[in-house]
Amino acid sequence: MNASEVPIQKIKESMRATWMAGDFGIVAKTITGPAVEFVNRLPIATGARVLDVACGTGNTAIPMARRGAVVTGVDIAANLVVQARERAAAEGVSVTFDEGDAEQLPYADASFDAVVTMFGAMFAPRPEVVAAEFARVLKPGGLLAMANWNPASFSGEMFKVGSRHAPPPPGIVPPVLWGDDATVRERLMADFADVRTEMIPIDFDLPTSPAGAVAFFRKYFGPTHVAFSRLDEGGQAALAADLEALWASANVAPDPENHTLIRNEYLQVIARRV
Numbered sequence: 001m002n003a004s005e006v007p008i009q010k011i012k013e014s015m016r017a018t019w020m021a022g023d024f025g026i027v028a029k030t031i032t033g034p035a036v037e038f039v040n041r042l043p044i045a046t047g048a049r050v051l052d053v054a055c056g057t058g059n060t061a062i063p064m065a066r067r068g069a070v071v072t073g074v075d076i077a078a079n080l081v082v083q084a085r086e087r088a089a090a091e092g093v094s095v096t097f098d099e100g101d102a103e104q105l106p107y108a109d110a111s112f113d114a115v116v117t118m119f120g121a122m123f124a125p126r127p128e129v130v131a132a133e134f135a136r137v138l139k140p141g142g143l144l145a146m147a148n149w150n151p152a153s154f155s156g157e158m159f160k161v162g163s164r165h166a167p168p169p170p171g172i173v174p175p176v177l178w179g180d181d182a183t184v185r186e187r188l189m190a191d192f193a194d195v196r197t198e199m200i201p202i203d204f205d206l207p208t209s210p211a212g213a214v215a216f217f218r219k220y221f222g223p224t225h226v227a228f229s230r231l232d233e234g235g236q237a238a239l240a241a242d243l244e245a246l247w248a249s250a251n252v253a254p255d256p257e258n259h260t261l262i263r264n265e266y267l268q269v270i271a272r273r274v
Helices: 008-020 024-040 061-066 078-090 127-137 154-165 175-179 181-188 210-220 222-229 233-250
Strands: 049-053 070-075 096-099 112-118 138-149 192-206 260-273
Touching: 008 078, 008 222, 024 061, 024 078, 024 112, 024 192, 024 210, 049 061, 049 127, 061 070, 061 078, 070 078, 078 096, 112 127, 127 138, 127 181, 138 154, 138 175, 138 181, 154 175, 154 222, 154 233, 154 260, 175 181, 175 260, 181 192, 181 260, 192 210, 210 222, 210 233, 210 260, 222 233, 233 260
Parallel strands: 049 070, 049 112, 070 096, 112 138
Antiparallel strands: 138 260, 192 260
């Protein structure tokens, strides 16, 4: 079965439920610094109209607005959109947050000067549709900036473990292929030029043991939370053991019983709309 034969509406409903599970806002707080660093590297001018796709709770949208951009954030998970609005209001930043799908963006053609996504649009099930939507809503010459987990990164390994225990629907390609240089270039070649990629380091730094880190992701990170929920008691124990082994093997903290420090990385992608 290929992706076109998968009942896409059921996949969308499952994806929305996955990202509404747990509380991604808690996870997002652990990478707010790297999100600001990502935004600060982008050549986005004051007054530029920017769309943050799969914006989550506003990790990139809010710092972009603080820099003077006119920002719209869109996400498939209604609860994350609510959190993003509350966060922007609390921080005194003006951002428009909408509920919507990366594969069917609710905006007119050529509406934005830049499209940005950090660990977000990569999870949409049909990457070719996502790439076409990026191109559609961007003005000619507009900027596309992505931050995508790399297949060989720690996150890539974590998703691989989860998929081994709780496989995705047939025909759905791994989201981390958006972090593969050759794949990204192939997906963008029809509508984008001057594609530049760079591996960027990012740390997972948690004040707990590796087992505690797994428990944290199990409780708050939607994909991990849902993977566990799909398994029986024995399956959950096996998944927990494999994840704990992965986190322990990658932990470089000097006090591993109380601190988990993972050297992770992602692929930064910068391109221009033709």
